[in-house]
Amino acid sequence: MLDFTPSNEQVMLIDSVRAFIEKEIRPHEDRIEELGYVPEELEKDIRRKSIEAGLYLRHLPEEWGGLGLDHVTQTLLTFEFAQASSGLTVCTGGPTYILTKCRGEQVERYLNPALRGERAEAFALTEPDAGSDARNIKTRAVKDGKHWVINGRKHFISEGDLADFFIVMCVTGEDETPRGKQKRITSFLVDKGTPGFDVRKMEAVCTRGYNPTDLTFDNVRVHESQILGEEGQGFDLANEWLYAGRIAMAAYCVGQTRRVLAMTNDWAASRKAFGQTISRFQGVSFKIADVATELRAAELMTLNAAWKLDQGTCTRLDTSTCKLFASEMLGRATDHAVQIFGGMGLMMELPIQRYWRDARVHRIWEGTSEIQRHIISRDLLRPHEQNA
Numbered sequence: 001m002l003d004f005t006p007s008n009e010q011v012m013l014i015d016s017v018r019a020f021i022e023k024e025i026r027p028h029e030d031r032i033e034e035l036g037y038v039p040e041e042l043e044k045d046i047r048r049k050s051i052e053a054g055l056y057l058r059h060l061p062e063e064w065g066g067l068g069l070d071h072v073t074q075t076l077l078t079f080e081f082a083q084a085s086s087g088l089t090v091c092t093g094g095p096t097y098i099l100t101k102c103r104g105e106q107v108e109r110y111l112n113p114a115l116r117g118e119r120a121e122a123f124a125l126t127e128p129d130a131g132s133d134a135r136n137i138k139t140r141a142v143k144d145g146k147h148w149v150i151n152g153r154k155h156f157i158s159e160g161d162l163a164d165f166f167i168v169m170c171v172t173g174e175d176e177t178p179r180g181k182q183k184r185i186t187s188f189l190v191d192k193g194t195p196g197f198d199v200r201k202m203e204a205v206c207t208r209g210y211n212p213t214d215l216t217f218d219n220v221r222v223h224e225s226q227i228l229g230e231e232g233q234g235f236d237l238a239n240e241w242l243y244a245g246r247i248a249m250a251a252y253c254v255g256q257t258r259r260v261l262a263m264t265n266d267w268a269a270s271r272k273a274f275g276q277t278i279s280r281f282q283g284v285s286f287k288i289a290d291v292a293t294e295l296r297a298a299e300l301m302t303l304n305a306a307w308k309l310d311q312g313t314c315t316r317l318d319t320s321t322c323k324l325f326a327s328e329m330l331g332r333a334t335d336h337a338v339q340i341f342g343g344m345g346l347m348m349e350l351p352i353q354r355y356w357r358d359a360r361v362h363r364i365w366e367g368t369s370e371i372q373r374h375i376i377s378r379d380l381l382r383p384h385e386q387n388a
C-alpha cells in the first residue's frame, strides 16, 4: 500500500523550507507586487541564502552537488515553496536539469557558474506563431564555418530579465521520419549581450517578478561549441524534463491551493454578516468543503505520479491528468476564495487577488488544459481504435 506520510527526514526538510519562506521570502512579497520585478541585490541575496541553507540544488542529483532527493520528496517541498511569491521563490532554486547536459568547455562557462548561483538561465521555446504547436517554431540557425547564425523571435520567456544566458530552441534543418518531414530542432546556449540579441520585458497580469520577455535574434553568431547536447536533439533534451516539469507544476498548484484555502478558512471564520460568521452559511462552507475535497484528490494524484516517476513507471497519462486536474482545481479554488472574501477579495490590499490572478497561467503553460485533454484522450482511445 502506498503511504505518503512524510518520513522524519522529509519533515525536517519541509520545516526548513517553511522557516526559509517566512524569514527570507514573505517579508519582500508586497514590495515585489508593487515593483513588478525583483531587484538584482535582492535576487542575489535570496540565491546566496538558499545556497547557505542547502536548498538551492534540491532538485538535482548528488553528482551535480544536489540533494539527490526522490521526486516524492521534491514534490513535498514544492507544495511548500508554491505558497510564496513565484518571483522570489524562483531565486531559491538553481539551474534546470537540462543544463546538466553541458559538456566540454560549456561546463565551466555555463553549468558550474549556474550551480554556484553566479549565473542564471532561461528556457526559450515559444514563439509568436508557435506555442502549443511547438514543433512549428521558425527561429532558425544556419551553419557558417565553426559558427551558427540565429534569426527569429521568441516570446513569453520567463525570467529573461534576470537570466544571464538562454537555452534557445532553433530549427537547424529537416529530417525524413516515418511520419513525414520533420523540423530538426537544436538547443543553443546564447549569452545575453551577444550582438544582435535583444531581450525586452513583457507585461503580464500574473506572477509579478517572474516576468515573461520577448527575445529577438538578428544575425546572432554563436560558436558551434554552444550547442547543448547534439544537433537535432533539442526536443529529446526538453522531453527528458517534461514529466518532472508537469508534476512540479501540479505540485505548485496544490501548494497554492493549500495557502488559498487556509486564508479563506480564516476569513470565513471571522467575517460576520447577519449576526454570525459567514462560515455558518452553507453557501460559504460548502464551497470550502468542495475545495478541500479536490485538494486531497490533487495531492494524491501528484504524489502518485511523482512516486511512479521514482519507480520508472510514470506515463504521459499520469503527468497530464495530475497537471490538468491540479491547475483547474486551483482556478476553482481561487474563484471560490474571491467570492467568499466578497469585495475585499478584489482589493490590492489583500493578497487573495494575487493568487486569483496568478492561478490563471497554470492552465496555459507547460501544455494548456486542451493539450493535456488531447494527450489523455489520445492515450486512452488509441488502443480501442486499433482494435476496432
Ligand SMILES: Cc1cc2nc3c(=O)[nH]c(=O)nc-3n(C[C@H](O)[C@H](O)[C@H](O)COP(=O)(O)OP(=O)(O)OC[C@H]3O[C@@H](n4cnc5c(N)ncnc54)[C@H](O)[C@@H]3O)c2cc1C
Pocket: 123, 124, 125, 126, 130, 131, 132, 133, 155, 156, 157, 158, 159, 204, 212, 361, 364, 365, 366, 367, 368, 369, 370, 371, 374
Ligand atoms: C506567463 C507565461 C510564461 C511563459 N514562460 C515560458 C518560458 O519560459 N519558455 C517558453 O518557451 N514558453 C513559455 N510560455 C509559453 C507557454 O508555454 C505557451 O503560452 C503555451 O504553450 C500555449 O501557447 P500559446 O500561448 O501560443 O497558445 P496557442 O498554442 O496559440 O493556443 C491558443 C488556444 O488554442 C488551444 N489549442 C491549441 N492547439 C490545440 C489543439 N490541438 N487542440 C485543442 N486546443 C488547442 C490552446 O489550448 C489555447 O486555448 C509562457 C507563457 C506564459 C503566459
